[in-house]
Amino acid sequence: MAQATGDVETEYAAQPGQGPAAARSRLHRVAALPVRCYLAAQRGARALVRGVHQRWRRSLQLRVVTTTLLISALVTAVLGFFLVQQVLTGLLDAKREAALNDHKAGLDTAVSMMQDGDHSADQDGRAEEITTQLSNHSGTTGFYEVVMLPDVGGLRGYSTVEKASVPQRLREEVGQSELGRQFVTYTEIVGDDARTPGIVVGARLSNTYELYYLFPLDHEQQMLDLVQNTVFFVGTVLILLLAVIAYVVTRQVVSPVRAAAGSAEQLASGDLSERMKVRGEDDLARLALSFNDMAGNLQEKIRELEELSQVQRQFASDVSHELRTPLTTIRMAGDLLYEDRDELEPHMGRSVELLQSQLERFEELLADLLEISRHDANAVTLSMESVDVRDAVMKAVGDAEQIAEKTGIKVVMRLPAEPCTAEFDARRINRILRNLIVNAIEHSEGKDVIVTAAGDRDAVAVAVRDFGVGLKEGEEHMCFDRFWRADPARARTTGGTGLGLSMAKEDAQLHGGWLQAWGMPGKGSQFRLSLPRREGQELRGSPLPLAPPEMAIGRARGFSPPLTERPAGVAGEV
Template sequence: MRHRLAGILPSLRLRLVVVFAVTALSAAVAVSGIAYWLNRDAVLTRTQNAALDDFRKMLGDHAGTLPPEPRCDQLRDAANAMADTTQTYEVLLIDEQPDGSPCAVTSDDGFTLGDVPRPLQEAVNEVRPLDQGNDAPYHLYWQRVTQDGTPFLVAGATVIGDGPTGYLLKSLEAEQDDLNSLAWSLAIASAFAVLGSALLAQAAASTVLRPVQRLGEAARRLGEGKLDTRLTVSGTDELAELSRTFNSAAASLERRVADLSAREQSSRRFVADMSHELRTPLTAISAVTEVLEDEQDNLDPMIAPAVGLVVSETHRLSELVENLMEVTRFDAGTARLVLDDVDVAEQVMACMDARAWLDAVELDAPLGVRARLDPRRLDVILANLIGNALKHGGSPVRVAVRTEPAPDGGEFVVIEVADRGPGIPESVLPHVFDRFYKASASRPRSEGSGLGLSIALENAHIHGGEITARNGSERGAVFTLRLPRDADRLAEDADTDADTDAHDGTGGTRRVEGSGTEGSGTEGSGAEGDRRQDEGSGEENT
């Protein structure tokens, strides 16, 4: 019922008004009904008793004094005398004449024996045996009837000692009019009670809902990140206690978020500092490994495998450091676009040519699709997506370029990279862009760092674009890159945000353009761990 009521009346204020009104209406109807029936019973009983008492007295005073077997004119005179009273009722007298024929006379020709219900006639004429509980053979009986919409009181009794039988007919129309007026008065009073309850409900709803609305507004601001939001507390009622609880929770949340933000900032600074500190020794180590790599064929066969391992791990460590530096730039908000007008098809071919992938990739990219974007970051995205497909998918890898309309009226450049491999397990699809995520827990160590697809996604986001992953209709994985053809507005917004952060003192600790990203996508680095298949899924066959 509560769910149904909430669906019909979605507003709490409206529900309060309706509930108040229904309650007031129910109470008013109940009280009015009881008052009406009590007044009705009192009015009818008073009128009925007065008429019956008067009729009993008149019957004894006039009909009881008639001679045995009275004439009709004597009965008529008695009936007229009985009707001549303040109770305004009609009288019907019935008796036998001296010749034995029945005589029925009335004070008004409109009142006949046919107006008397048959059960009432039988009860009036019935002779009751005399005993301790009954001291008279005849009794007075009455009944209320309605004729042509008008209520009447009908009563009758037989005079003891073979006297005549008399009947009374009294109109209750005046009492009915009084009761109708009372009913209308009670109905009007009930309507005013409902109206008053609605106004009272409106006032009560405003009193109750105003603090609730302030609480909802404060919760909305808190959800938007304004953690310094507080409510003004006044009073000691439940709503005041709720406001105090909200303020306490908001203060605790603000402290917790500040602590977590400080820790996150410290962690980012640590990663950034560590990455920069590692670059100096890595530069020296890389120079040594290049020498060892050049002389690897001349080394002792027992030493050559170890040298090869050192060389490969050094390259892997260098790529990891470069990727970590790029991630810290994204986290700190210091990554910026360097825009240029480029031909997308030429950019894709240049990326594949630099990595000797032209023979391994089918390209469907019409020339002339130009876009304003950051060519270096596009190269990083393409290197990761295509390299990932070559290493973990199945040949042939197909790259298609097209345009499609954007919701804001502009256009998107869409680059789709599809392979013919076993595809991506459904459980892995939601995590392919997570940092350091590897689908196979049994093989956490791989050639990649697990950051390639994550960096590619961040580079798409900074352009205002998106990368999605899905499985093809037949087989293989499909990665779809969507970038706006003109990223000028995003670059302007990013520069404005950077200036604001710098003015507020909340910006990143360093701003390095371009450095550290060239190796993040070359040869598909960083992508190997992003789409790692389970054992036996075909990874080694690519």
């Protein structure tokens, strides 16, 4: 036996996938099956609940029909309940009254028979005779049972019901009352094969015997069941009809509203030719007419604005080109005067210097107007190349170095240690960075300006931070509007056209990037340029936060770090 067992074990272990480990794995999988089924059912239930909730929120018609259905069901249930209660009360009252009358008639007959009989005769025989005669009569209520207590002619006399059908409490009340006084109560009639609800009426017939009539309520129960079924059927049909009516009525209202919503969406997407269909002369028809009039007026106004904008763009372009010729002549004359300013009188030399500076500003304004005209005409082309963002930052800082030295401001660069390349138009990105740095110097109120660059797998970013007057709430968006200035009355050190930030944002958007601003009054501001690493790539995030890290720390801890505090990673200073 041991040898046979060893052979079986060896063969079992030699077969792949049949060992104890495989068996335990199968057992684990089988044991985990209910858990997986439960989790799958739970996910399905959650998806169903989410779908129903979403459908409920989006469909006005579903909410109206469901609410009508629920309210109708509630009202029908309440009315049906009171109707059934009224019918039940009426049936029981009528049955009770008839039962008392039948019992009273039988009681009178039994008393008369007792008085007419021979007093010397056997009382049990007389009781049997009375029971027999009363059982052979039917009253206004139809079938009923007669019980004479104490028993006559055996355990139950001539009745087919058990003595337990008469409640003990009723027997006690009857036994303690005067002759002929009736008592009535509800009971359960116990027969040979069934138990049925009923009414029992009793009274003392003599000093020895008590007469009880038992009336079954099976007929009333059938009538009550019929009424209940009828109420349920009629209520269900009524609820469904109300739901259908609500669906039809709400559809007449919701369908035009849906059509209006679809037309509004088409209009919002730019299809200004979209119009609603007008049917009839009701309120919805007037809504459609008003919508169509609004769409027509909006289309006309937009067309007028487009024409006016086109005229304005053409005018700016024409003026910019036409002013170049006289500006060139004035520039040549101004250069000659500026070269000989030392030979002129002091006040004349000062005028020549002012003339030269204003000519330079005039040239900048014309160049900005021409660039804006190209943007408006969608005639801007990009010369994309792979550039290290660190080189772009250092070039922009170098271009603004003269302005920084003149104002005594230090520009601190925080650049990554490793190359951080991206594909962009170097000339336009350099113009954006130079504009941001010059603006930061101009608004820094004599404090340092920090330029930070960073990159990740998908994007590069440059943030320019100043500690000057900052931006008020809402100005972080307004600052990119054309010709907008935070404080037009403030003295400016370098002039400016008011178009720099507007053009910078449009150049950033041409690259598929972002140009965003953050600022707080008295805390300075920060402008962040974010660009995708590759041309045509969608920008999903930025390697640098929009708000300065020290402001986030200050808000969390309740203080603001000093301006002299510098985090690690400073690549250089200019």
